[in-house]
Amino acid sequence: MSLTIERVTVRDLRFPTSRTLAGSDAMNPTPDYSAAYVTLVTGDGPAGHGMTFTIGRGNELCVAAVRALAPKVEGLVLPEGLDDMGGLWKRLTSDSQLRWVGPDKGVIHLATAAVMNALWDLKARLAGLPVWRLLAAMDPAEIVALVDWTWLADALDPGEARERLEAKAPGRAARIAEMEAQGYPAYTTSAGWLGYSDDRMQALAAAALAEGWSHFKMKVGGDPADDLRRARLLRAAIGPDRQLMMDANQVWGVAGAIAAMRPLAEVSPWWIEEPTHPDDILGHAAIARAVAPVRVATGEHCANAVMFKQFLQAGAMGVCQLDACRLAGPNEAVAVMLLAEKFGVPVCPHAGGVGLCEIVQHLAFFDYVAVSAGLEGRVLEYVDHLHGHFLDPVRMRNGRYLPPESPGYSIAMHPESLAEHRFPDGAAWAAPPVAEAGEDLDEVGDWPV
Amino acid sequence: MSLTIERVTVRDLRFPTSRTLAGSDAMNPTPDYSAAYVTLVTGDGPAGHGMTFTIGRGNELCVAAVRALAPKVEGLVLPEGLDDMGGLWKRLTSDSQLRWVGPDKGVIHLATAAVMNALWDLKARLAGLPVWRLLAAMDPAEIVALVDWTWLADALDPGEARERLEAKAPGRAARIAEMEAQGYPAYTTSAGWLGYSDDRMQALAAAALAEGWSHFKMKVGGDPADDLRRARLLRAAIGPDRQLMMDANQVWGVAGAIAAMRPLAEVSPWWIEEPTHPDDILGHAAIARAVAPVRVATGEHCANAVMFKQFLQAGAMGVCQLDACRLAGPNEAVAVMLLAEKFGVPVCPHAGGVGLCEIVQHLAFFDYVAVSAGLEGRVLEYVDHLHGHFLDPVRMRNGRYLPPESPGYSIAMHPESLAEHRFPDGAAWAAPPVAEAGEDLDEVGDWPV
Numbered sequence: 001m002s003l004t005i006e007r008v009t010v011r012d013l014r015f016p017t018s019r020t021l022a023g024s025d026a027m028n029p030t031p032d033y034s035a036a037y038v039t040l041v042t043g044d045g046p047a048g049h050g051m052t053f054t055i056g057r058g059n060e061l062c063v064a065a066v067r068a069l070a071p072k073v074e075g076l077v078l079p080e081g082l083d084d085m086g087g088l089w090k091r092l093t094s095d096s097q098l099r100w101v102g103p104d105k106g107v108i109h110l111a112t113a114a115v116m117n118a119l120w121d122l123k124a125r126l127a128g129l130p131v132w133r134l135l136a137a138m139d140p141a142e143i144v145a146l147v148d149w150t151w152l153a154d155a156l157d158p159g160e161a162r163e164r165l166e167a168k169a170p171g172r173a174a175r176i177a178e179m180e181a182q183g184y185p186a187y188t189t190s191a192g193w194l195g196y197s198d199d200r201m202q203a204l205a206a207a208a209l210a211e212g213w214s215h216f217k218m219k220v221g222g223d224p225a226d227d228l229r230r231a232r233l234l235r236a237a238i239g240p241d242r243q244l245m246m247d248a249n250q251v252w253g254v255a256g257a258i259a260a261m262r263p264l265a266e267v268s269p270w271w272i273e274e275p276t277h278p279d280d281i282l283g284h285a286a287i288a289r290a291v292a293p294v295r296v297a298t299g300e301h302c303a304n305a306v307m308f309k310q311f312l313q314a315g316a317m318g319v320c321q322l323d324a325c326r327l328a329g330p331n332e333a334v335a336v337m338l339l340a341e342k343f344g345v346p347v348c349p350h351a352g353g354v355g356l357c358e359i360v361q362h363l364a365f366f367d368y369v370a371v372s373a374g375l376e377g378r379v380l381e382y383v384d385h386l387h388g389h390f391l392d393p394v395r396m397r398n399g400r401y402l403p404p405e406s407p408g409y410s411i412a413m414h415p416e417s418l419a420e421h422r423f424p425d426g427a428a429w430a431a432p433p434v435a436e437a438g439e440d441l442d443e444v445g446d447w448p449v
Numbered sequence: 450m451s452l453t454i455e456r457v458t459v460r461d462l463r464f465p466t467s468r469t470l471a472g473s474d475a476m477n478p479t480p481d482y483s484a485a486y487v488t489l490v491t492g493d494g495p496a497g498h499g500m501t502f503t504i505g506r507g508n509e510l511c512v513a514a515v516r517a518l519a520p521k522v523e524g525l526v527l528p529e530g531l532d533d534m535g536g537l538w539k540r541l542t543s544d545s546q547l548r549w550v551g552p553d554k555g556v557i558h559l560a561t562a563a564v565m566n567a568l569w570d571l572k573a574r575l576a577g578l579p580v581w582r583l584l585a586a587m588d589p590a591e592i593v594a595l596v597d598w599t600w601l602a603d604a605l606d607p608g609e610a611r612e613r614l615e616a617k618a619p620g621r622a623a624r625i626a627e628m629e630a631q632g633y634p635a636y637t638t639s640a641g642w643l644g645y646s647d648d649r650m651q652a653l654a655a656a657a658l659a660e661g662w663s664h665f666k667m668k669v670g671g672d673p674a675d676d677l678r679r680a681r682l683l684r685a686a687i688g689p690d691r692q693l694m695m696d697a698n699q700v701w702g703v704a705g706a707i708a709a710m711r712p713l714a715e716v717s718p719w720w721i722e723e724p725t726h727p728d729d730i731l732g733h734a735a736i737a738r739a740v741a742p743v744r745v746a747t748g749e750h751c752a753n754a755v756m757f758k759q760f761l762q763a764g765a766m767g768v769c770q771l772d773a774c775r776l777a778g779p780n781e782a783v784a785v786m787l788l789a790e791k792f793g794v795p796v797c798p799h800a801g802g803v804g805l806c807e808i809v810q811h812l813a814f815f816d817y818v819a820v821s822a823g824l825e826g827r828v829l830e831y832v833d834h835l836h837g838h839f840l841d842p843v844r845m846r847n848g849r850y851l852p853p854e855s856p857g858y859s860i861a862m863h864p865e866s867l868a869e870h871r872f873p874d875g876a877a878w879a880a881p882p883v884a885e886a887g888e889d890l891d892e893v894g895d896w897p898v
Contacts, residue, residue: 103727107557
């Protein structure tokens with residue numbers, strides 16, 4: 001019996017997170033965590049589930065872009081249609097008409113991520129493996145063939161990429177066993193949202209300490225005096241031996257970032273994340289030179305592997321925060337992991353939002369097992385939001401991710417969650433209020449128009 | 450009587466240009482030139498017309514993104530609502546939820562271009578001036594206030610930008626008179642499309658020579674032997690004293706571009722355009738060093754001013770080909786023109802497509818009058834397509850653009866053209882065939898599914 005991808009369905013899911021200011025930062029004061037949620041329907045076979053992540057308005061554009069891409073995968077015969085994932089990636093990204101509205105960035109690339117994530121979920125389900133194990137079982141040549149090297153080979157030759165993977169291959173089994181026993185180290189952003197009061201931040205930090213966390217991230221980029229006061233409070237709460245990271249969410253210019261980090265150096269941050277515009281490779285490089293030994297971290301808004309390549313070439317990225325939904329699926333994430341390993345830069349993936357922790361953990365486990373073979377300077381972001389909506393939610397222990405074991409990419413949500421959060425007609429959207437940017441939540445009583 | 454922007458309408462317009470292979474190149478074999486066409490309806494006042502340009506599929510995404518942006522301009526009271534165009538630009542680009550699906554790139558940025566272009570068209574109509582004259586009448590401080598300097602000031606301080614504009618201000622009137630008398634120099638791409646036969650290319654080149662053209666662009670990036678044969682034919686047709694430019698439309702990697710240009714140097718090209726991925730600043734810089742004295746030209750796919758800033762900082766762009774529909778309207782184009790002038794790089798805007806010549810000529814005239822004050826190395830692209838659809842089409846004489854004189858931004862199309870090219874139900878879309886990528890046009894008989 002042969003299966004096919006009979007059709008692609010896509011849902012506009014939104015979670016009204018702006019009601020609590022969870023997720024608030026200097027650039028994004030009132031996000032409503034959202035997903036363009038893709039299902040590959042195969043009739044009698046398992047469905048493949050994929051998504052991309054947005055923060056509210058604009059999610060409908062990603063939904064529409066998935067519809068534009070759907071004809072490229074509808075009718076694929078399974079499992080052989082998923083044998084050449086590198087070829088499928090090229091097929092999805094090289095339609096010249098659709099490419100024009102990127103290229104390789106923005107809405108069309110976010111939608112490509114959703115479709116590719118669903119194809120990998122389906123491939124892994126058919127293999128009976130979680131995606132990280134499926135990837136970690138590939139030999140070096142297969143891994144290299146996932147990547148489109150056209151615009152990357154000047155930084156890393158595919159032959160060298162294969163050799164570097166081969167050098168790490170002998171230790172894979174031991175590292176898998178290590179991950180099963182101990183999990184992957186994580187850090188928490190749950191205490192440090194910009195919209196939280198000092199008291200709330202301190203209470204959450206104390207609770208996280210009690211749970212075993214050792215790495216804490218806070219948002220900065222608001223009033224400089226507030227930033228310094230909050231940083232001192234958090235450093236006092238966690239003590240001198242744990243790591244404190246800062247995230248400015250792009251609000252500064254180059255000179256402003258350098259100036260803002262001068263007083264904050266007092267609390268010895270490990271990294272400053274997104275100090276300026278995410279496209280500004282040369283600006284990040286200048287900031288990195290000025291704020292060392294504080295590292296510059298970026299990547300959650302880095303659009304594609306060509307951009308990551310340059311951040312690495314320019315010494316502009318001391319921590320590589322790839323995003324599993326902004327990069328166009330595991331293929332492009334693998335390209336970035338191979339590049340980061342070549343340049344000696346740790347990969348600390350972006351997570352949080354809705355579903356990002358569930359998805360990107362697969363990439364972090366694969367990175368350790370097959371690519372980096374090291375944990376030095378590597379921590380995976382964790383935010384304690386919205387995990388209950390997923391059929392295969394992340395499992396945390398002592399501030400570490402435990403490896404997912406169900407087949408697939410851990411994206412599938414409960415049917416009730418899908419129904420409740422469908423925008424705009426799901427039950428979650430039946431009731432006001434939602435805060436608007438810049439408004440005080442307490443003063444908002446009406447549904448925004 | 451006060452006017453308001455009562456509502457924003459948007460049309461999905463597509464022209465079936467793939468039927469003739471006009472516009473074919475190595476990356477885009479079968480474009481259907483398209484526009485997300487915006488109308489700002491003001492009741493009793495003039496309407497404002499704007500658009501962004503795409504090449505077919507995906508145009509519907511730009512249409513949807515315009516709808517997402519529309520609430521930000523609906524209800525604006527005129528004319529005072531258009532007094533602070535810099536503030537309006539910030540309002541359109543800083544919605545944190547919509548910004549996430551960019552930021553400042555892809556579908557949401559293309560749609561921002563369409564809306565900003567319409568706002569400028571409306572502002573100019575209310576002033577009774579073409580956009581280029583409206584801009585050229587602004588004093589330096591007003592021009593500088595159009596730009597968001599947050600992420601640009603490390604390369605050009607706004608105070609310095611104002612001083613540089615002030616230094617050029619005394620000559621503005623003389624340069625306006627010069628443009629009225631002689632027009633702005635142009636080059637033609639009409640002869641060199643990759644899909645054209647040798648005979649057709651030679652015949653078109655001969656016809657263009659007879660019309661007075663002195664700069665000719667051809668497409669490369671196909672088979673190397675074909676590229677060299679076609680380049681020799683075109684050089685022979687135009688003689689040694691006229692300029693020949695080449696456009697690879699992104700198909701090469703960095704090493705491939707350098708290798709491909711070595712034999713083509715024989716015909717002394719003036720520039721090689723888009724030799725590699727449009728995001729690869731450092732790659733373009735490496736190519737520029739290797740192929741000098743041939744210049745590297747790029748910009749039509751350069752997403753925003755932050756990217757242009759870096760191309761200029763890195764010496765990666767010897768010719769700045771800004772696009773009036775990919776940059777988010779005149780505000781961002783002004784930012785790029787100011788940066789290019791600072792770095793001494795000529796602006797030779799991208800045009801062609803549908804409507805791009807009509808729009809971008811305004812920016813070229815303004816650039817000469819108020820910013821660059823020079824014509825050395827400056828030519829504006831011209832393609833002889835689809836001008837008849839516009840109410841105020843470009844006027845060419847002896848290979849030069851004559852300045853537009855009707856109020857507005859020259860974007861408004863004839864009502865019949867709007868009706869006929871509405872996708873998918875306009876009359877232009879009633880009949881097959883349309884060539885698909887890679888197919889021979891002569892062999893295509895069926896409507897693609």
